[in-house]
Amino acid sequence: MKLMRVQDAVGQVLCHDITQIIPGVTKDAVFRKGHIIREQDIPVLLSVGKEHIYIWETNENMLHENDAADILRGICQGEHMRASAPKEGKIELIAEIDGLLLVDVERLRAVNTLGEMMIATRASGFPVKAGDKLCGTRVIPLVIEKEKMERAVKAAGPAPLLQLRPFRPRPFGVVTTGSEVARGLIQDVFTPVLVDKLAEYGCEMTAHAICGDDPDEITAAIGRMADEGAALILCTGGMSVDPDDRTPLAISNAGAKIVSYGAPVLPGAMFLMSYLPDGRPVCGLPGCVMYAKRTIFDLVLPRLIADVPVTADWLAGLGHGGLCLDCAQCHFPNCGFGMGI
Secondary structure, three states: OEEEEHHHOOOOEEOOOEEEEEOOOEEEEEEOOOOEOOOOHHHHHHHOOOOEEEEOOOOOOEEEHHHHHHHHHHHHOOOOEEEOOOEOOEEEEEEOOOEEEEEOHHHHHHHHOOOOEEEEEOOOOEEEOOOOEEEEEEEOOOEEEHHHHHHHHHHHOOOOOEEEEEOOOOEEEEEEOOHHHHOOOOOOOHHHHHHHHHHOOOOEEEEEEEOOOOHHHHHHHHHHHHHOOOOEEEEEOOOOOOOOOOHHHHHHHOOOEEEEEOOOOEOOOOOEEEEOOOOOEEEEEOOHHHHOOOOHHHHHHHHHHOOOOOOHHHHHHOOOOOEOOOOOOOOOOOOOOOOOO
């Protein structure tokens, strides 16, 4: 770049966007990169506080901010995303589908620690909708050495930093446990909550069984639902350490491999995650899912619908950020719940 007084820049090519900010009215570029400065542009440039501007000088060892931001965009962009046009040296990625956003946080940090460049993303592991902004990329200076951008590409590795895993609606079954419900002493208010939650992901309940506390009866219900094609089976209640709560035993007896019984999340500590031999998930849901606004199930469910394995290691990592503050007005997922890194 070459620094030049605006009065001397007529006929020169602008190498960066010039932004005009009018509070409450606009924040946009009055001149774009590549604009050829004219005599009539000088008063406009002076009005936005530009007495000097940078004029582009070709240098094979340097990259313009827009070109560098596009390299960062390429580092990030996975399937089902589209890129915005460069604006003031920044490029954003936008979701093209509803899905689960996954970010490789370690590789993201490796790029951001190089300096003079940045990638800012939404939090990993949360659902997004088509049209949602996923990340923004830019370099800090107006031009940057090509060698630094080559280091960024190397630090990121060959795979995109961002993945957008599409949601795949599926039929599900609910096994309602508890003798009090089976005998009609209380109404089943748990199942309607689950029906509403899964409807947000396009899932339909195709099987429902009301059992007592007999583990054999619960095991049989799980088996029937699996045979009838339920792709996800949810067992409600019976998850505490009380003698009559036998749901974990029943799930194990159904042949499911237990990933974890218990999670470092409140509400939801007594959550059970398991998989049948063919990979279909079976969850044991504690009572808090029935009445609390947000629980462990809201963190796990998007992964189940996007076919992302729920592992013991991932569950253990939820401890940092796993305390829901039960705000009077819930803003999840635009809050810290479940966002521990």
